[in-house]
Amino acid sequence: MMNDKEFAKAQASIMNKKTKLVQLKDDRAEACKKINEIEQEIAKTENELLEEENKFILLCGQKSQLMRERALQVGAEIEEAIKPQQPVDKxxxxxxxxxxxxxxxxxxxxxxxxxxxxxxxxxxxxxxxxxxxxxxxxxxxxxxxxxxxxxxxxxxxxxxxxxxxxxxxxxxxxxxxxxxxxxxxxxxxxxxxxxxxxxxxxxxxxxxxxxxxxxxxxx
Missing domain, CATH: 3.40.50 (Rossmann fold)
Incomplete structure (x- = not known):
């Protein structure tokens, strides 16, 4: 038969376990909340990154187009400069x-x-x-x-x-x-x-x- 001392010890152990369980559950809830916030931040950052990448690709395309146009213009200027002079009105x-x-x-x-x-x-x-x-x-x-x-x-x-x-x-x-x-x-x-x-x-x-x-x- 359990004596008073053993009974008190068992009871204290159970209370400690319950307290720890509650704390763990609270920590889990807090961690889930933090994870959710992190997931939202990740999704937001991914969207921002995608938007900025699209803008960058567009700017690169525009820059490439400008470079092509400039190259064509320079080519035309060089061709105009080196081609034989048109005869002047006589x-x-x-x-x-x-x-x-x-x-x-x-x-x-x-x-x-x-x-x-x-x-x-x-x-x-x-x-x-x-x-x-x-x-x-x-x-x-x-x-x-x-x-x-x-x-x-x-x-x-x-x-x-x-x-x-x-x-x-x-x-x-x-x-x-x-x-x-x-x-x-x-x-x-x-x-x-x-x-x-x-x-x-x-x-x-x-x-x-x-x-x-x-x-x-x-x-």
Whole structure:
């Protein structure tokens, strides 16, 4: 039979175990609460990380696109810099000459040579195109303008005492054309001509060389 001392000891042990069990259960509840908080923090951090990673990937894509665009731009700039220069707009000069058989012979070939030599020696020679037509008839003027599309027309030959231009009639004889008629014909054929430069030798005036410049407003 259990005595009082043994009874008190057993009773104290049971109470201690109950107290410890309650404490453990409290600790477990606290630990579960802490774990739950940690799980929530983990889920929150994972969401934040995923969002930031997505933003980073988007920024990387945008940066890559910008880098590609910049690379293409730089490539285009380099290609533009190294490609041959486009030809500049050239000044086109059309030289028309007429020296019919029944007129005094003129040194028109020497005149053309002087002009081409002056162009060749000039700094702007690469920007000038020079065309010449010889034994010019009336219809040849329009044809030559259509073929060369000049800015400047230079006529050299004979002129009459009335200020007419002497052209070839196709058979080696003279054909008279007024400066006004020639200007009107040029105006109708081209809107690009800015100047007609005439150097006719007028008869009955000691074959004196006259230079007449007509600036035409061809609108």
């Amino acid at each position: 000044l086109t000069i059309l030289f028309l000459a007429a020296n019919p058989q029944d007129t005094q012979k003129l040194a028109l070939d020497q005149e053309v040579r002087s002009i081409t030599e002056a162009i060749r020696k000039s700094e702007g020679r690469d920007g000038i195109e020079f065309f010449s037509r010889w034994a010019v008839q009336s219809l040849d003027i329009l044809q030559a303008i259509n073929e060369t599309d000049p800015e400047i027309i230079h006529f050299s030959g004979h002129g009459s005492e009335k200020g007419e231009i002497v052209l070839d009639d196709g058979s080696g004889n003279m054909s008279m054309v007024s400066k006004e008629a020639m200007a009107a014909a040029v105006a109708s054929a081209s809107k690009k001509v800015r100047m007609i430069f005439l150097t006719p030798v007028f008869r009955r005036r000691k074959l004196r060389l006259l230079s007449i410049r007509l600036r035409l407003l061809l609108e």
